[in-house]
Amino acid sequence: MKGVEITLKVLFASILLGYSMAFIAGFCRLSNNIILRSFTGFYVEVFRGTSLIVQLFWLYYALPMLFGWDIGSNFWAGVLAISLNYGAYMSEIVRGSIQSVAKGQYEASTALNMSRFQRMRLIILPQAVRMMLPEFGNYLILMLKSTSLVSLIGMADILYQGDLLKDANLSLAPTVYFLVLVFYFIIALPLIWLTKKMEGMSKKGVAS
Amino acid sequence: MSKWQWDTFFDAFPMVVQGLGITISLTFACYLCALIVGFVWTFIRRMKFKPLRWILLWIMEFIRSTPPLVQLFFLYFGLPMVPVIGVALDPFTCAILGLGVHYSTYIGEVYRSGIDSVDKGQWEASQALNFSTGKKWTKIILPQAIPPTIPMLGNYLIIMFKEVPLASTVGVVGILQLANNYGAQHFRYLEPLTIVAILFLVLSYPSAILIKKLEVKMNRRFDKKAVLKESKGAVS
Numbered sequence: 001m002k003g004v005e006i007t008l009k010v011l012f013a014s015i016l017l018g019y020s021m022a023f024i025a026g027f028c029r030l031s032n033n034i035i036l037r038s039f040t041g042f043y044v045e046v047f048r049g050t051s052l053i054v055q056l057f058w059l060y061y062a063l064p065m066l067f068g069w070d071i072g073s074n075f076w077a078g079v080l081a082i083s084l085n086y087g088a089y090m091s092e093i094v095r096g097s098i099q100s101v102a103k104g105q106y107e108a109s110t111a112l113n114m115s116r117f118q119r120m121r122l123i124i125l126p127q128a129v130r131m132m133l134p135e136f137g138n139y140l141i142l143m144l145k146s147t148s149l150v151s152l153i154g155m156a157d158i159l160y161q162g163d164l165l166k167d168a169n170l171s172l173a174p175t176v177y178f179l180v181l182v183f184y185f186i187i188a189l190p191l192i193w194l195t196k197k198m199e200g201m202s203k204k205g206v207a208s
Numbered sequence: 209m210s211k212w213q214w215d216t217f218f219d220a221f222p223m224v225v226q227g228l229g230i231t232i233s234l235t236f237a238c239y240l241c242a243l244i245v246g247f248v249w250t251f252i253r254r255m256k257f258k259p260l261r262w263i264l265l266w267i268m269e270f271i272r273s274t275p276p277l278v279q280l281f282f283l284y285f286g287l288p289m290v291p292v293i294g295v296a297l298d299p300f301t302c303a304i305l306g307l308g309v310h311y312s313t314y315i316g317e318v319y320r321s322g323i324d325s326v327d328k329g330q331w332e333a334s335q336a337l338n339f340s341t342g343k344k345w346t347k348i349i350l351p352q353a354i355p356p357t358i359p360m361l362g363n364y365l366i367i368m369f370k371e372v373p374l375a376s377t378v379g380v381v382g383i384l385q386l387a388n389n390y391g392a393q394h395f396r397y398l399e400p401l402t403i404v405a406i407l408f409l410v411l412s413y414p415s416a417i418l419i420k421k422l423e424v425k426m427n428r429r430f431d432k433k434a435v436l437k438e439s440k441g442a443v444s
Contacts (some may be wrong), residue, residue, distance in 0.1 A: 048410040052382060053368035058405055060396035141273050141298070148275035152377065159278055164286055173289045177282035181274045188273035 003158035004183060010075065010157065011187075012148045014082040018143065021087025026094025040091070047088035052146055056081040060153045078150035086143055088138065097131035098124060120178070133202040137195030144188055158183050213399065220390045220400040223434060227383035228407065234380060235287025235369045238271050243361075250317030250323070252274075264274035266403070272313040277374055280306040286380040311368055318360045322353035361425035366419070368396045385408060 028040040031083040047055065060077040101124050109119040151160035166173045243287035248269055255261040256341040271279070283306045297305070313332040326349055376385035 025291075045413060046409060049413045051373050051407045051408055053373045053376075053438065054401065054405050054408060057388070057397070058401045059386070059390065062401045145273070145275040145308075148277045151277075159275070159281070162278075170285075171289050174282070174286035177278060177286040180278050181270070184274040184278065185270050191271060192269070 002155035003156055003161035004187070005155070006155060007147050007157040007187070008076065008153070010078055010082070010150055011078040011144055013075075014086070014143055014147070015140065018086045018090065018139075021083055022090030022094050025087060025091035028096065029091065029095050030098060044091055045086045047085050048092075052081060052085045053149055053152070054154060055085055056149055058192050074150065075153050076154045077153060077157060078147075082143060082149075086139055090139055093132050093135045094128075097128040101127045102133065113156060130202045133198040134195070135196040137191070138192045139190055144184065144191060148184070213396070217399040217403070220387070220394075220396075221403055223390055224383050224386050224400055224403045224407070227381055227386040231372055231382040231384075232369075234300065234382065235372050236366070237300075237304045238307040238311065238368055238372065240366050241304050241366070242311040243314035245309055246319055249313060253316070253320060267318070268313050271310060276307055276310040276371065277377065279310055280374060280378050281304075290317070292300040292381050296426030299375065299379040302378055303372070303380050305372060307368065307375065311371075313362060315361065315364060318357050318364070319353070321360075322357040324348065325356060326352045356426065358427055359419055362415075362422065363417040366415055369412055370380065370408065399402060 025040045025044060028036050030046070031037055032192050055193065056078065059081050060074060105127065106119070108192055109123045114122065148159045151157050151163065154160075162176045165176045252264045252268075255264075280303065283297060284299065284302045330348055330352065331344075334348045339348065371417060373382060373384040376388070379385075383404050387404045388397075390400040391397035393397050
């Protein structure tokens with residue numbers, strides 16, 4: 001099963017891009033600049049409102065036609081679709097947790113004469129990130145599951161390899177797909193564990 | 209090849225819209241399946257016999273953390289080949305089962321959170337009033353557990369609506385499949401796929417807003433109740 005490597009590659013690339021997308025979009029939605037804010041709002045709603053598989057096909061088949069440039073490879077189309085989609089979902093979490101930091105914290109840091117940047121970095125973010133952690137963990141598993149979609153645009157991930165095996169010998173189909181499921185589960189196990197740990201971390205040292 | 213052709217757009221539109229009925233009915237069928245199977249998971253979670261519960265909860269975790277796409281393939285291509293219980297399912301049933309069971313694991317968690325949110329005193333009170341188990345659930349616990357979960361359940365309906373195009377991979381002719389067919393015939397993917405995206409957006413965005421409103425309303429109602437209870441307590 002060589003597909004595991006590709007699945008993991010897609011997963012890591014989309015995790016990195018997705019998280020950075022989430023923070024960028026989350027901050028943009030909180031910015032004072034109304035153009036920036038409405039633009040990101042539009043992005044988030046579009047990507048949350050349509051399904052991932054449609055976005056994937058759109059990026060892979062339609063985008064090259066619209067602008068005449070290719071996205072490079074199916075790898076980048078897949079990673080971009082997954083990270084843009086989940087980035088949109090997670091940006092809402094980023095925004096929500098930053099907004100739910102108590103007002104007094106903002107006022108206190110202003111009173112201490114901190115700059116905006118200092119305030120965000122030293123006071124607000126450490127408290128907000130703690131609230132984001134459990135949700136981010138859940139999205140890790142969701143992203144893993146969505147990487148199986150890239151086989152539909154011709155990437156040789158676990159599922160694709162399984163398909164090839166099935167095509168070679170149809171009677172193997174149940175075993176092959178069950179094995180594929182087991183592979184995904186094995187990859188998911190550390191992520192589940194990480195999620196539990198993140199939940200514990202976010203609860204640690206907080207009253208109630 | 210020119211970039212965006214409006215005539216292709218209008219040519220493809222009626223064809224793609226035809227699939228909308230199937231997509232929507234499949235969504236509701238899957239949702240119903242998930243709602244029902246979700247109850248089973250909740251029931252299992254409350255089971256007294258530990259080893260069985262443990263095994264079944266691992267199965268649930270397994271279903272939850274593996275991709276629905278692979279599960280669909282397993283059901284569609286794999287199941288007919290299984291020696292004893294092998295049955296060939298048509299794509300529609302297959303999609304209902306696959307997506308329904310996958311999301312039932314999530315719905316089960318929603319139910320559980322609803323049941324957990326019922327005040328402990330209510331359990332004790334129903335026991336003190338000598339209610340039978342059936343009566344306790346139908347008269348006391350469930351009426352309080354289900355309403356707060358309605359917005360969450362609604363969210364899952366929208367999520368499932370967005371997952372249903374996965375079924376096109378096993379041959380359910382929904383809007384995505386029709387768009388792809390059109391693309392393959394005319395070698396123009398841009399317009400049909402854009403139509404699909406627009407359709408999804410148009411359908412899911414208003415319903416998302418509706419559910420948000422519902423959530424706010426629910427919150428207010430339950431808060432009011434809590435406030436009322438408190439004030440009553442203060443008076444007496």
